[in-house]
Amino acid sequence: MTIPDLTFTIERAGPLECAAAPHIAFALAIGDESSISIHSVILKCQVQLEVSRRHYNSEEQQQLSDLFGEPNRWGETLRPLLWANLTHAVPSFENQVIVDLQVPCTFDFNVAATKYFAGLQNGDIPVSFFFSGTIFYAGDGGRLQVIHIPWEKEATSKMPLKIWREMMDAHYLDTAWLCLRRSVFERLYAYKRTHGIPTFDEALTRVMDARQ
Numbered sequence: 001m002t003i004p005d006l007t008f009t010i011e012r013a014g015p016l017e018c019a020a021a022p023h024i025a026f027a028l029a030i031g032d033e034s035s036i037s038i039h040s041v042i043l044k045c046q047v048q049l050e051v052s053r054r055h056y057n058s059e060e061q062q063q064l065s066d067l068f069g070e071p072n073r074w075g076e077t078l079r080p081l082l083w084a085n086l087t088h089a090v091p092s093f094e095n096q097v098i099v100d101l102q103v104p105c106t107f108d109f110n111v112a113a114t115k116y117f118a119g120l121q122n123g124d125i126p127v128s129f130f131f132s133g134t135i136f137y138a139g140d141g142g143r144l145q146v147i148h149i150p151w152e153k154e155a156t157s158k159m160p161l162k163i164w165r166e167m168m169d170a171h172y173l174d175t176a177w178l179c180l181r182r183s184v185f186e187r188l189y190a191y192k193r194t195h196g197i198p199t200f201d202e203a204l205t206r207v208m209d210a211r212q
Helices: 058-063 071-077 112-118 161-171 182-194 200-211
Strands: 006-015 023-032 038-049 081-090 096-104 124-138 144-148 154-160
Touching (some): 023 038, 023 124, 038 096, 154 161
Antiparallel strands (some): 023 096, 038 081, 124 144, 124 154
């Protein structure tokens, strides 16, 4: 009995347009040469940044030391970074369909992927996609059949860093997030009020200047 054998290829990537929050959309081509009628696919995907598969200049190494430690240890510390776990409902198709895998992004520097993107200057970022999930298809006599996607199914892509930068500039132009403990924030807020400082930017600048 013929069963579906899906292939996965990333065709392009770009910022998700008109999105309320920053996302990068990867156009995923799903192919099946068996010509079976696929009713639907519940697709699960793990997205990883293959950080050991690119070169880093000296400034990037310095910026990424908070994430990977000193460069002389990178042979041990450079490991793939988990970016996202996604689930996507693929509609019915025969032979091929293209869907958008929408990867959410954040400017929270407590997230390793954000630290990594922000620490780079230019170039491409190797990204790997690992697939699993369930295929619903028409079997003999048109009866509904179900099989699982084999674990070895995967795809790769090289995403230009400028895609992430342009997307973040569109959502957070010339800004960055800073997460503080409530007690620290309350002290900063009190300092701001006591000294009549109009913005938190200026309050932090004054504190840092005073410490120098």
